[in-house]
Amino acid sequence: MQIVIIGAGVIGCAVARELSRYDAKIVVLEKEDDVACGTSKANSGVVHAGFDAKPGSQKAKFNVLGNAMFDSLSAELGFSFRRNGAYVLCFSQEDIPVLEQLAVQGGRNGVKQLEIHTGAKIREREKYVSDQVVAGLWAPTSGIVSPYGMTIAYAENAAANGVEFCFCKQVSSLGYRGAKTVVGCLDGSEYEADLVVNCAGVHGDDVNNMLCADKLQIVARKGEYMLLDKTASQVASATLFQLPTKKGKGILVVPTVGGNVMLGPTAVDVDDKDCTDTTREGLAEAFDKACKTVPSLSAKAVITQFTGLRAHLTTGDFEIGFAPCKGLYNVVGIESPGLTASPAIAVEVASEISRAYSLAKRSDFVAHRDAPPCFAKMTDDERARLIAADPLYGKVVCRCETITEGEIVDAIRRTPGAKDLDGIKRRTRAGMGRCQGGFCTPRIMEILARELGCDITEVTKSGKGSEIVIGRVE
């Protein structure tokens, strides 16, 4: 049994890992040069409680199931996760019934411990919240996670259990050859599969439509974010929502597990599914609306901006299951709360596929993944031991985030490992701090060239075509 998974975002990697519990050959095809290069690298990182989704929807079901899995999953796979709780803030008395309605809906979805707090009580706990806030829905089960940290953890564990990751493989055709489904890639390579699992994010409709007569349509919904310096992280400890709008959950002020605070996202439907440019208007909107929640926000604290695209299926719900055509399983339209839902979705997908193909469980599956060493978070004793074992942990490369050469080398040597500056950044946080790589970029280029055995002029930011330098000084 050969399974080809298209897409190495959080869904593709989670599905790969859960399928690797079974006796099958699994290949993941990814068009970029690393995992977590699309939606999974640029979203709010919120593990939603589950009160937003319409009761009875797939979104509601998998959100609540997924949320409950995070404590044990983060320990098992060694990624950062924290239940920081969330508030949905309400700015006028008239809207309080909407808030109450949300609480009722949450109850129906199975969300526990929801409470409505007064503005005063909220400001006791979150003292930077606007005094215009009159009430809020408190959801203590809401959490935060590094979306790419989680994706990488899934991918590494999948690889450790035999999943093969193939990068720079943009799927350009799907067809049948006998009983097999044939996946053709832009570079001319072909993969035969008994089953193709479509985890292609914003391109999930394209993949489905290559094989299936029942067409799907995904709209890329752009969300722009701003990241604040760690020195401004006191502005929010819980995730702060405003009452939801038609297009989503509105603008958040949300802490990250890395210790920063993020503002965003906006929600604008776009035609170009690969365009992650930020816009003046979008950034201004994100900032202005976030100021409604926390009026004291300072634009001076912003250290970077980015855009993510959500895969919005026109039906409005997740589409998970065997496609009406042979040899294809769709996991598409996984927009928010997709990150939260991903662990539960993956378990469901693996179990359905294993039943359909009578796959046996493997006895040698290893569920645990060792988290990479994180020098900045270690005690002095742990640091001393690490340096004694490998002196490269005594060389600080990224001064803003205190990331050592040892951690960078580890990130490159893992499977699947970092191949470029962005890959290093997502795995170690090097270059993610207040100087945004100003000091450490040349040094990380040297380390990448040395470890990958390539020329330093071939080192890229995010795959071929994004070389940092154009050549040597003559």
Add this chain to the structure above:
Amino acid sequence: MMDKNLIIVGGGPAGLAAAKAAYDAGERDILILEREDRAGGILNQCIHNGFGLHTFKEELTGPEYAARYEREVAARGIEIKTGTTVLSIADKTVACVNAEDGLTHYRAKAIVLACGCRERPRGAINIAGCRAAGVFSAGTAQKLINIDGLMPGKEVVILGSGDIGLIMARRMTFQGAKVKAVIELMPYSSGLNRNIVQCLQDFDIPLRFSHTVVAINGKKRVSSVVVAAVDEKLRPIAGTEEEIACDTLLLSVGLLPENEIAKTYGIELSPVTGGAIVDDALMTSKEGVFACGNVLHVHDLVDFVSEESERAGASAAAYIARGGELSDCVAIGAKDGVRYAVPQLVRRGGEGALGFKMRVGKVAKDVKIVLECDGREVASRRRQIVTPGEMETLTLTAAQAQILRGAKEAVIRLAEV
């Protein structure tokens, strides 16, 4: 835990000068901690000339200027640990790490912070657009070219006409790149006229004032930037956008003192300079902890960094030798065109002459810099021109300084002559 009388954080021009002066003031137990593999700091990559006219009365390149101080430090046998990063300071204990010694804690009697500054990144100025490769801070590009011998790009737009931006325009041109424009948000340049003439005009590189970059385009690599004129409130004017094809955008949009360690240590910082608030011995709000050079406030000339740092080093040595009671301070405010003056505090119990360094907010001609104590002019200095790009100084005689030390209120301001 090891004991050291004086720990100097940073082995650039500030740290080296502080070490030299501390030694010459009698201190022998000194350790410099430098995170790079060699001392000299940012001067190592500033290969252009123009350094040292005040200090050495000759024009040196950055590496030559650094080497002079390195030789002074070496001749005194002062210990310097390179490749060593300071992780934290607490209770005058410095935690640092390197590959050879691992994690080390030094308990110091005095500490001099001389860790320099960093460049403001793209994110801090909120330029919209793509995340493609090809956007560099000017200093990163300078390091790539001058130290690593790597070429960042061949068609370049530079945002910011401070000296680093101007110097990089010439450097890239020398290496065969086409610098298409230097874009400056303000209606004037904060760079030296000499650099405008010799780095831009010599090569017919256009300098466009009151413009900014509003978008960066490209998929994997920058393909163009969009520039636009700005109004008097520095907001882009709709309809003035113009696209310039390029593969590289260099940002030279300001320097920020690198004070994260000071912040976590609880040292009081000035919101104007981004550096510590210091007294006339350059001591911060933590007793026995001194600051000098670009970590205190961003300087225009390295000569002034050296001068200030020698004062900090000598003060630290004196503090170790004598310790002693600290007297009250008079605070020196800044107004009417003066953005800040350093030191911000003067000890009432001190003696002798005093010097202040300051920056103005905008260009002014035929003015005087005035120190007023309790509403009375105590000292002044006439200036034909003052500009935001150049640091100004005001020196007080011992007698004037005594008046200041006895004053209730003091302020430095610009006045018309």
Add this chain to the structure above:
Amino acid sequence: MKEMICICCPMGCRLKVYDDQDPIRVEGNTCARGAKYGAEEAVSPKRVVTATVRVRGGEIAMASVKTSGAIAKSSVFDALALLKGKVVDAPVREGDVIVGNIFGTGVDFVATKTVEKAQ
């Protein structure tokens, strides 16, 4: 007549230099330094050139260099071309002559940085 900005101080006086007159006349300057600069810059502009040269086997890739004196502005790019493709072996010492007697001017490209051998 040539127009230029004086570089002697932040004033940045806009000079008019009448280089067709004898003696050369400078207008727009506020001090004597400006007059001297204007006259020299109009007749024979000179520049100190700073650049780098590639080092083989060094602790870093490049050594910085400068011209030991100012050279004619018109020959700057020709002088830079002398460094193109040039490689020197580590160690390089500050003051080492990298290119001697540029175009017979008596001015050398000298190293401004010591680069030790790589360890």
